[in-house]
Amino acid sequence: MGNLQNLGLVVFIISLFLFTGTIFMGSFHLSPSELEDFITEKGYQNELIKAELTKAIVTDKPLNIIEFSSRVRNAYAISNTYYDLLIRQYDAEKNWDKKGEQYQYKIFGKPHTLSFDLAKKAGKGYVKNHPGLMWMLTFGLGILGSLIFILPNLILQRKAGIKNNHIYLKASTNRGWIAWLVLIYLVSFYLLLYFMPDYIVNWTFIVDPISLFLNGSLSSQWFLYGFLYCTIMLIMALRMYIKYRDNNYQLIRTTSVLFFQIIFAFLIPEIMTSLNMPGYDFKNAFPLDYDFFFDWNLDHLRNSGSIGLFILIWGIVLTLFIVPVMVYFFGKRWYCSWVCGCGGLAETLGDPYRQHSDKNLNAWKIERWLIHIILVFSLVMTLVTLYCYFTKSLYFLGINSQWIKDSYSFLIGVWFSGVIGTGFYPIFGNRVWCRFGCPLAAYMGIIQRFKSRFRITTNGGQCISCGNCSTYCEQGIDVRAYAQKGENIVRSSCVGCGICTAVCPRGVLKLENGPEKGRINPKDILLGNNIELIQLVNKKEK
Amino acid sequence: MKHIVIIGNGISGVTAARHIRKNSNNQITLISGESPYFFSRTALMYVYMGHMEFKHTQPYENWFWEKNKINLIHGFVESIDTDDKSIFFKNNTSISYDQLVIASGSKPNKFDWPGQNLKGVTGLYHKQDLEQLEQFAPNNQACKRAVIVGGGLIGIELAEMLLSRNIPVTFLVREKSFWNEVLPYQESEMINRHIREHNVDLRLNTQLKEIKANGEGQVSSVIIEETREEILCDLVGLTTGVSPNIDFVKNSNILTNTGILVNRFLETNITNVYAIGDCAEQKEPVGERKAIETVWYTGRMMGETLAQTICKKRMAYNPGHWFNSAKFFDIEYQTYGWVWAKPKKNESRFYWEHKNGTMCMHLSFDRNTKEFIGINNFGMRMRHSFFNKVLTEKKTVNYVLSHLEDANFNPEFYKKYAPEVVFKFNKENDTKIELKKKNWRRIFSEK
């Protein structure tokens, strides 16, 4: 069995090498007519960019994507610098008419994105021509390897029960060298995805047929990401199913996040797009969905007829009504551990790393500051955006609307939730974003702490302070600190993953929804001792 | 302000220290030779198995002690002079006290077996035993087989630990069934089966005769008493119970028997000297309890109680209803009230076992009055507060059965076993008990 698993690992690593290697495959160039098409499509008015692009990429030389990208970005840079200079010159001459004229020639957009668009057209070669085979060699082989690695656990872990053996003895899960390699790979992936999508254009070729099938257009990097996300979640959910197969809460919860990711986050938006509707993830609630109230989205929705209006109303109702009511009845777990896509990845891909969340008191202090600051940040941003949207102004409260949107998208949307949130799984644990960053989690946390029926009940005096619960709490909650005092756990950050319950060897913890009265029950003397003493001391407490 | 010195930073000593701090501003000194900071002994196994690192077994962060003005000393106490109110350390230093709490815990039993002090023979109690294990049983190359002697809770934990590193285990149990002095035969049999399912070479009715060494003074085999069979092994785990760790008290004026003798107020024969936890022996046992209780919970309760006495609210150790828990490989076990291995005269029993053979429930109740006496539950979790209340209010077994849904503490969405249990009980006892729906008001109505 062990050998079989090693084989799986080898197959997986080969697929990873092939997948990574694909980046450098194929050649990229355009014929003059293809370039012409592109320029018309984009509506460029400017001859210079055409000349520069022709010089750069209308060639017979086999350029790989790195060279291609650098040439394209250079061409754009030359063109833009040229017009910038002109603008400055006319500005100095106070020739306003001429100055104004130049702006139409400037080309906006991120250079790597422009390069991605071009590369999508310019790509030639094996990957582009054989996406099916390449899919088998990358995705297919990866899935196969993972399955060979994961499935034998069904037999190896024949007996049901928690199997956390060796987690702190293995370099992959104890922050050893493998964990660091995984971190580097994940972070690199996110950096490419967000900042240099053209470099991974070959990967999008692999999934082009699937994208065409689902939404009628070629795959963008976001389609690729969505597809990869679902695939990884599916495979790692299998691992969850096996690992926690005696625990129905885990089985049902895992199925639920899978369902919401694949159907709601991935398929429905794709299908909506193919039907010319706005592609919308119906479960993605503001303020996690931070650009819901951005002008482009509002415009888009308002121009999309009744479905747009429906989405607009649904989005507002979801955040203002459904979310708080559900948190009241079930705790924020209904979202974080049952529905959310970020949570879904954390609970599947991230499960092997859950023990790395920091349980120190200081981490808790940082958490409370950071997450609430980000909540305020997102609300201020939205307020400014909406005000500016309706009044058609650029500033509100002295804040530039574009600036605050860009800052939030960059700092929170890209760096925090993506690069750090997922990239750092192997070292900081799987819920860094959910614990320190997510504004929706902060919002639900406040409700969960003060007005909810949810709690983790501590089973009287049964705790032996072993520390399994705290170690495996992905949210860095020191569960034991409560349990060993016989006190229920009512914490704003608890996402109700139920793992503390699962790993407790003494049956001390139970996630429950019940009456609010008696939910928070600080205690000094635990159940089981002298009744007089319990009454004496615990009364004094109150 | 008094100086209170506590020997032993286990659960009893630490609980006492915390509660004394809460109730007074006395000077507190907490001493241990084992480890500078309090850790959970019950979690030692998880460190070896790789579930946790040692630091995770420490329930308080290191700043906790200074912040709460609990002074820590890492050192071995060698003797106590109660006339002079001083204690003396191995390194020849000493400190004096106003009140002394001895909470020095237990040490593994050894029964003068030949070879019991060889290299590769270890108990499982102290942190240092873990280091022994890492040295002599790091993997199945260095340790081709391990023999565990003594079928109790710690023995089975040690077996689970060694198996986690794929080390074959032979488990010698003197009794004819695992832990059968505590468990009724049905449960004991279930655990026998479970142990064997994990490929442990379980030898019942088997005792150790001697341990043999190789040329380097290290374990090479054990000889079995009954059959003289020799079993080759590289590690011997001695888990034949524990006894109070009180050698350093023996030549003081403090009266001892097996443990340090205390009255109900946890006071020894010397004023201002107390003993709590595993090392204390009640002159008169409380209720049905043993004179020396070696469980986590009682250590904690004694600590809670003694702190009141020391803070001028003299209070007797008078614990409530018995409860306990353990885990046998994958099977969790809890118990509330008493279910003796053999029913007493007035007791009736009801036993239900799930067809999967890893889940069961055993109820004990009065033959005539039907008053509920105790429950053993295996492979399922029960609500402590429910049974505490049932026992206090002297409810009947019928009440317990009809309210099993209130008592259930399994995670949400677990398959319900209660209907099956009630059905079986009704059939055997010709009753018509109906299962009630879970009711939060009942669960939470006063303790």
Ligand SMILES: Cc1cc2nc3c(=O)[nH]c(=O)nc-3n(C[C@H](O)[C@H](O)[C@H](O)COP(=O)(O)OP(=O)(O)OC[C@H]3O[C@@H](n4cnc5c(N)ncnc54)[C@H](O)[C@@H]3O)c2cc1C
């Ligand atoms: C592996 C294992 C698993 C267990 N599992 C459970 C369980 O699941 N449930 C349960 O209820 N109980 C369990 N127990 C029993 C429980 O751990 C003990 O009852 C409890 O720890 C006793 O606490 P204590 O404070 O009395 O003593 P200890 O925890 O033994 O602490 C005493 C401390 O005093 C120190 N000390 C002793 N003599 C000296 C000296 N002369 N100088 C300085 N320091 C000294 C010792 O080194 C030790 O650190 C388990 C025990 C073991 C070993």
Ligand code: SF4
């Ligand atoms: S406290 Fe328990 S349920 Fe809540 S997040 Fe932590 S491990 Fe999950």
Ligand code: SF4
């Ligand atoms: S896992 Fe269970 S027994 Fe261990 S510290 Fe947590 S609540 Fe207590």
